[in-house]
Amino acid sequence: MQEHDMSWVRTEMALAQPAPSSERGLTAWIRKNLIATTGDAILTIVGIALVAMILPQIINWAFINAQWTGPDRSVCATVAQGGIQPDGWTGACWAFVNAKFGQFMFGTYPIEERWRPIVVAILFVALLVPLLIPRVPRKGLNAILLFLVLPVVAFVLLVGGIFGLPHVETSRWGGLLVTLSLSFVGIAVSLPIGIVLALGRRSNMPIVKLLCVIFIETVRGIPLITVLFFASVMLPLFLPAGVSFDKFLRALIGVSLFAAAYMAEVVRGGLQAIPKGQYEGADSLGLSYWQKMGLVVMPQALKLVIPGIVNTFIGMFKDTSLVIVISMFDLLGIVKQNFSDANWATPQTARSGLVFAAFIFWLFCFGMSRYSMYTERRLDTGHKR
């Protein structure tokens, strides 16, 4: 009987048939993805109309009609506005961005000294890129160089005053230089403070816990602008007569403390996600508190919250644009300041400048978020149920 049955079992696989023609190719894709139902079809038409309305205008403005180079406002103004363009012309004035590019990058940093921020930028990229690529070895050394050595080198180079480098006061810094240095230092400072605050909030010591809770909740409850006001208007009154902080440093303190409170909550989320057994296991091995946290809990917790940390970084990077309210000129600030330059005052100037600033910010933020997604996938070692 069994033998008889055997003859009905196929010994080799049937050849795979191609999918029916209605399920293949472009038409099937269109049918499935664009016009599956009547509602879908209507949505698609609305969508196409929307894209057709907006996209050509954007391309026209940003590329086809745009002015890339020029000495002054005349290339970006119509005849009626005192320029050379035909009436009714609208297009991006990239010539403005082009002419002011140096300022947008460095602010009023002395031109003959601008090689210094450039060197810092090159060093920064040279140290950052290997750190971001997982396959490159010697991560520890790399991190030490980036987070401990580079700040010192960058400080000496940017501020100067020693080794024969002329001193450049921070009020002359500006543009992307300020945006990046604020965010880099903010990131480097806020993470450790955030970890300490998060540990404090989960601590058994009531006073420490209370203080951490008050700090975190207060800072998270108020807008960054008030923190910056606090740093720029109130902080000077808190210090003894005559002692004053540099404005740049005050903004740095404000931004870092602000980000630290958010970072603390992110890290706390990670700490809460670690099973109790991990803590107890570490205790039973006789590890001290700091050993337990540093060797067992933190590595797991931080890995869990990498997306949250990067989101906080992105938030902070964007928030640096607020230093404009305490009259510091970051990228957005310096772009806006240049709108009032009579040489370049045209109806297109503001829009072009803002689009340029938006593009730079977008580039950095988008890059960060994509990298965080990549890391998340790479580190996903099965904690999810």
Next chain:
Amino acid sequence: MASQEVLREGPSRGSLINDPRVRGIFFQALVLVLLVAGVWWVTHNVIVNLTRLHIASGFGFLKGRAGFDISESAIAYSSDSTYFRAILVGFINTVIVAVVGIITASIIGFIVGIGRLSRNWLIRKICTVYVEVFRNIPPLLVIFFWYSGVLAVLPPPRESINLPFGSFLNQRGFYFPRAVWGEGSWLILVALLLGIAMAWFVARKARQRQMATGQPFPVLWTSIALIVGLPLLAYALSGFPLSFEFPKQSTFNLVGGFQVRPEFLSLYLALSCYTAAFIAEIVRAGIRGVSTGQTEAAAALGLRSGSILRLVVVPQAMRIVIPPLTSQYLNLTKNSSLAIAIGYPDLTATAGTVLNQTGQAVEGVVIMMAVYLALSLITSAIMNVVNARMALVER
């Protein structure tokens, strides 16, 4: 147990330095001492600085005459009002823009979030582009962009764009007729309240009936009929007391009617668009967090796709959505302080002006911080209540 006791009493554990409890107390005492010293030091410095520089202090200045005007005010305000009232005007403006912004951001956010999960490829891509663009640029930039965009596109007041119902649009804002309530209009308000109360009652009854008998009742249509119909009826009965004041052209601007200024408009649009991108991501994550088994089970029960979404998916998604949504609402409220950059008189702007006119920086910043903190705490309290009602009731 016993061995532990022995261990604790043993000589190897004798040193106080190694006792975690003692160390904890010592460490806390140290922190406390440092804190008290720090606070004392700061207070001392402030007092010394203020007296040395002959700067006035205290909150008495709030009763002084403000002397400056504010462009937008929901309550009566003139330059003769007090500083306190100026700050109050700013506070109300903050609340207005925050509330309106939260509502709009939620609507856009939900639409885009659902759009990102659409079967339709084009809609999905459009929504993705929207989210990726707005999430990755600073809100301040979005605000500037709207503001310069709004001002650049709209015509000057003399060439206003005429809109239906006697509304106008120009660089000075959006004008529409203002309702003037005549005598007997209180009846309409009463009817409206009555309609809402009745609608709520009907909804309750219908629910009870459906629970008991399984018979559904068209609650939505009945409610709309009650809430719209009753006031209309009252309007007709009381002899049409409502009239409209239309905006008219004058030397400089349109006068009369209700004006929505471009500052408010751009702040509101920018905050809504920016926050909506984040809300969309939250909504997407929430919906994806509901397992497909739930949808399939509901479909197997014979529910239609609308009912599946309304009765099965959304209630479960809301549990995931509400906590992060709360922090987005808080962010929007806090981001409304960016109004200062385009001249919308919110709390930060008016308190900043008061601070500058009186020179009392410490008090000014303290007021600002306290009010925002209170706003945040109230918002999170409300959202916590909502969250508690939404939370999974486990049997």
Next chain:
Amino acid sequence: MKHIAIGVLGAAAFGFAASAASAATLDDVKAKGFIQCGVSTGLAGFSAPDDKGEWQGIDADFCRAVAAAVFGDGTKVKFTPLSAKERFTALQSGEIDILSRNTTWTINRDTALGLNFIGTTYYDGQGFMINAKKLPGVNSALQLSGAAVCVQSGTTTELNLADYFKSNKMEYNPVVFEKLEEVNAAYDAGRCDVYTTDQSGLYGIRLTLGAPADHVVLPEIISKEPLGPAVRQGDDQWYHIVKWTYFALLDAEELGITKANVDEMKNSDSPEIKRVLGQEADTKIGTDLGVSNDWVVNIVKAVGNYGEMFERNVGSGSPLKIARGINALWTKGGLQYAPPIR
């Protein structure tokens, strides 16, 4: 605790943190080797950075004059751009040594804010500017009822505006911004009909607009705006140095001492000129003040006399082309009058 540690570390590392000062600003300034001068974030003619990032304008030059008096070198000055909101705390806290930022002298600022104004380097008054092309027929501020008015917040301008419209029983629509650039941009974009600020400012701002010729400054001046530098209260020596630098600029103009002829003037026969320039034997005028005896020579060499400073920055030598008017010397019918140096 960690914050404090990091703050201190940061402060030490950044090196630009503590400038521990006592009451004596002069010693302090001498010790650090330069004067920290608070200026505006950019107002043409008063203090604005040029293409190279060098600060130009009357307010900036005044700080250079003080630096010249103290160090004999007008370049030993560093500028801190400040918004209207920050300016007073910056001075109060010692972040800057002089506030030279087109600031109006009022009793409230002298008494309640802990400042000491040293005098009036520029007599100004608040005025109005309109776009004559868009608003033909408007030629007086009294016709402005119902207009939208652009104004910078936190200034005396904002207060005067409210007072003026109230006392003339006119309505207006304030459009208030934090920063001058924002007010300019909004006015240029047509957000408001009228721009109000100090008249000198209006002339400067007009130049930066898209079509300067379309805009006119109305004749009314609705307030007194004596603009002058201020120092902290409680340091008489520093107050005197700054104040007499201003007087020296005026006296130099009155005596005809200019940047070009200052060296010849040293050998002048006039005892007054010799005295002012510190050429008298055994003179102690400068040293009593706390500076060197040839301080006036240094000042004039650095920035010229008051008249030269005026013409170069806001007058005929500048794009602003503002007439001397009430800022002329008292001998020429103006208000600028300095006590004698003797």
